[in-house]
Every structure is written in C-alpha cells, then in structure tokens.
Amino acid sequence: MFRRTKSETDTTVPAEPQGKPGGKGRPTPTRKEAEAARKAALRKPRNRKEASAYRREKVRTERAKMQDAMRTGDDRYLPAADKGPVRRFARDYVDARYSVMEFALPVLLVVSLVGVVFSAQFPWLAGIVNLLFLVMIVLIALDWFLLSAGLRKAVTMKFPKESTKGLGFYAVRRTMQMRRWRLPKPMVKRGEKPS
Structure with missing residues (x-):
C-alpha cells in the first residue's frame, strides 16, 4: 500500500557529492565519529600483550615513515641528526662534489690486497704499498679540511644565524659512504649547486 515503486527509488538516489576545488576531498566526520576516533x-x-602489540605496530609505522623519508628527503620524518635546512644544505653540498674519501675504501682495499698477495714474489712492492697508504691518508686529511672549511663558509653565507657546530663531521661522515649507499638519498647531481 505505501510501497514505493521501482522508478521512485531510482530517481531519489542522490548523486555523488562534488567536492570544492580547494576542499579536503572527504566529508566532515560527524561528532559521534570524531569522538569515537579520539577515544x-x-x-x-x-x-x-596488547600493549606490546600496540608498541610494535607504532614502531613499525614510524620506521616505515623514516625509511620512506630517507628515500624521498621528506624532512618531517627524518631522524633528528638529519633534520633541518642546514643539514639538507650540507648533504647537497657533499653530494654535489667529488671526494677522495668516497673512493678511499675501495682503493685502500685493492692496494692492501695487492700488497698481501704479491709481496712474497716482489719484496719491493711492500714499500710501494706503504707509500700509497701514506699518500691516501694525506689526501683524505686534505679533503677533510677543504670540505669542512668550504661547507662552513657556504653555510655562514646562506644561513648566517645558524650554528655550524658538528656540521663538518656530519659532512665528512656522509662523504665516507659511497654515493649510491648514502642515506638520506642524494637529491642533487654531481657538479650541481646546492640550493
């Protein structure tokens, strides 16, 4: 008697609401939903058991956000040691240049391997290996000094009110890693000016 016909129900279905261009893209939750979510x-x-499961889940999500930030350079979720515009500038400064320290480990590994393998057959090779080690150490020290001094000067020009304490060691520590294994990932190409 009071049933609707099929044609009436089809016509009364509201169309999908269109969001405003600047809107948030979802409806505002009701008070009941908001209170339930807050509670x-x-x-x-x-x-x-529930507490440890909750803690594990929280740590897992924070770690996932941090790993994603290490790939994308998102400053919100980076570790405290990597946060801030000064640290970003230091990373870009290091990533934009070639460095002796970056290649020191592979070179020293090859030199020491050659020295160990062939020193019995060629006794004079031990002197050359020691000389190469000494040259690499001097080059690393020189590179360390030039990197720290150049970075400190560039940071004081770009960020005059910021402290440069610990920035040189941060840059040197990053330089010691090979470019493809650095975290956070490099955001500039070699030779590019850091922004």
Missing part, C-alpha cells in the same frame, strides 16, 4: 586513539591497552 580509540586514547584507549589504553588492557594487558601487556
């Missing part, structure tokens, strides 16, 4: 976030775990 769920504040709810304490009932036992140790």
Whole structure:
C-alpha cells in the first residue's frame, strides 16, 4: 500500500557529492565519529600483550615513515641528526662534489690486497704499498679540511644565524659512504649547486 515503486527509488538516489576545488576531498566526520576516533586513539591497552602489540605496530609505522623519508628527503620524518635546512644544505653540498674519501675504501682495499698477495714474489712492492697508504691518508686529511672549511663558509653565507657546530663531521661522515649507499638519498647531481 505505501510501497514505493521501482522508478521512485531510482530517481531519489542522490548523486555523488562534488567536492570544492580547494576542499579536503572527504566529508566532515560527524561528532559521534570524531569522538569515537579520539577515544580509540586514547584507549589504553588492557594487558601487556596488547600493549606490546600496540608498541610494535607504532614502531613499525614510524620506521616505515623514516625509511620512506630517507628515500624521498621528506624532512618531517627524518631522524633528528638529519633534520633541518642546514643539514639538507650540507648533504647537497657533499653530494654535489667529488671526494677522495668516497673512493678511499675501495682503493685502500685493492692496494692492501695487492700488497698481501704479491709481496712474497716482489719484496719491493711492500714499500710501494706503504707509500700509497701514506699518500691516501694525506689526501683524505686534505679533503677533510677543504670540505669542512668550504661547507662552513657556504653555510655562514646562506644561513648566517645558524650554528655550524658538528656540521663538518656530519659532512665528512656522509662523504665516507659511497654515493649510491648514502642515506638520506642524494637529491642533487654531481657538479650541481646546492640550493
């Protein structure tokens, strides 16, 4: 008697709401939904098992955000040692240049391997290996000094009010890693000016 016909139900279905161009793209939650979400976030775990599961899940999500930030350079989720515009500038400064320290480990590994393998057959090779080690150490020290001094000068020009404490060691530590294994990932190409 009071049933609707099929044609009436089809016509009364509202169309999908169109969001405003500057809108958030989703409807505002009702008060009941917002309170339930807030209470769920504040709810304490009932036992140790739930607490450890909650803690593990929280650590896992934070670690995933941090790893993603290491790939993309998102400053919000980077570790405290890598956060801030000064640290980003230091990373870009290091990544934009070639460095002796970057290639020191592979070169020293090859030189020491050659010295160990062939020193019995060629006794004079030990002197050359020692000389190469000494030359590499001097080049690394010179590169370290030039990198620290250049970075400190560039940072004081770009960020005059920021402290440069610990920045040289941060840059040197990054330089010691090969470019493809650096984290956060390099955002500039070699030879490019850091922004």
